Amino acid sequence: MPFTKDADWLDWCAKPTKPKFQLPAGAVDAHCHVFGPGHLFPFAPERKYTPCDASWEQLFALRDFLGFARNVIVQATCHGADNRALVDALERSNGRARGVATVKRSVTDDELHALHAAGVRGVRFNFVKRLVDALPFDGLTEIAERIAKLGWHIVIYFEADDLKAYFKFFTDLPTPVVVDHMGRPDVSKDAFGPDFDMFVKLLEYDNFWCKTTCPERLSQSGPPYDDVVPFARRIVEAFPGRVIWGTDWPHPNLKSHMPDDGHLVDFIPRIATTESLQKKLLVTNPMRLYWPEETMSSRSEALGQLKS
Numbered sequence: 001m002p003f004t005k006d007a008d009w010l011d012w013c014a015k016p017t018k019p020k021f022q023l024p025a026g027a028v029d030a031h032c033h034v035f036g037p038g039h040l041f042p043f044a045p046e047r048k049y050t051p052c053d054a055s056w057e058q059l060f061a062l063r064d065f066l067g068f069a070r071n072v073i074v075q076a077t078c079h080g081a082d083n084r085a086l087v088d089a090l091e092r093s094n095g096r097a098r099g100v101a102t103v104k105r106s107v108t109d110d111e112l113h114a115l116h117a118a119g120v121r122g123v124r125f126n127f128v129k130r131l132v133d134a135l136p137f138d139g140l141t142e143i144a145e146r147i148a149k150l151g152w153h154i155v156i157y158f159e160a161d162d163l164k165a166y167f168k169f170f171t172d173l174p175t176p177v178v179v180d181h182m183g184r185p186d187v188s189k190d191a192f193g194p195d196f197d198m199f200v201k202l203l204e205y206d207n208f209w210c211k212t213t214c215p216e217r218l219s220q221s222g223p224p225y226d227d228v229v230p231f232a233r234r235i236v237e238a239f240p241g242r243v244i245w246g247t248d249w250p251h252p253n254l255k256s257h258m259p260d261d262g263h264l265v266d267f268i269p270r271i272a273t274t275e276s277l278q279k280k281l282l283v284t285n286p287m288r289l290y291w292p293e294e295t296m297s298s299r300s301e302a303l304g305q306l307k308s
């Protein structure tokens, strides 16, 4: 059965602008998705939305057009815990993509090892109520303990209003934790006010990382997303070693407008204002999380081990 996308679904921008900002060599688009195609990889029965298709070919064409070297593909809720579309994309990437999967408590060790072999390095816990049914915390704790042993991390997605209630659960997690879209702040508030201060407190735990992503999702003023700049800049400048960035292509569930992905890349120098911050945000930090075996520190550790 072919899928029919939601009536109010906005498709991704087919002809993005070439960005003016030249990405540093080796830049990683560290948050993007693939959807289906539905006839090959059906959307999950429990999904809360039905998107348009967005294939690995289209994602990798965008990667090359914008000037990224690699992708981190994040399982979206429309595929539930069926990671086949994600794994297929990872396997077709020639090692240039890694992934973040969604798994159920019933996942077997063999399934986790197969995901690892395909390039998965994290699991996503999604707490956004419009996207998922309520999550059992003891199940998540069990998954967290199992994936910690694989050296994976946990990606969390939640709304700012829920942070207080989840703070202890989050800070008890035993792995590195990466927060999607800056914890979805209300950008009509003060970037240095009490609400965003609480989010900054979360990032003070040194196992926490942040995606300074989605100006198009958070903005209330629309392009060029001036209202998001102070929030993202605050985070990039306070935690330069634990921030990453991604396009969020193909931008699920946007209702007001569809961003031009070239313009999103041009947003980066407004939040990471020096070459050094840009390189950390786009290259060094995502490489440490997703391709640690290629980073300098792992190479020197390996050399040290050979010498000793």
Ligand SMILES: O=C(O)/C=C(\CC(=O)C(=O)O)C(=O)O
Residues within 6 Å of the ligand: 075, 076, 077, 078, 126, 131, 157, 180, 248, 251, 252, 253
């Ligand atoms: O693209 C994103 O990260 C944000 C999403 C979709 C999502 O997370 C999902 O379906 O899993 C959203 O806010 O609707």
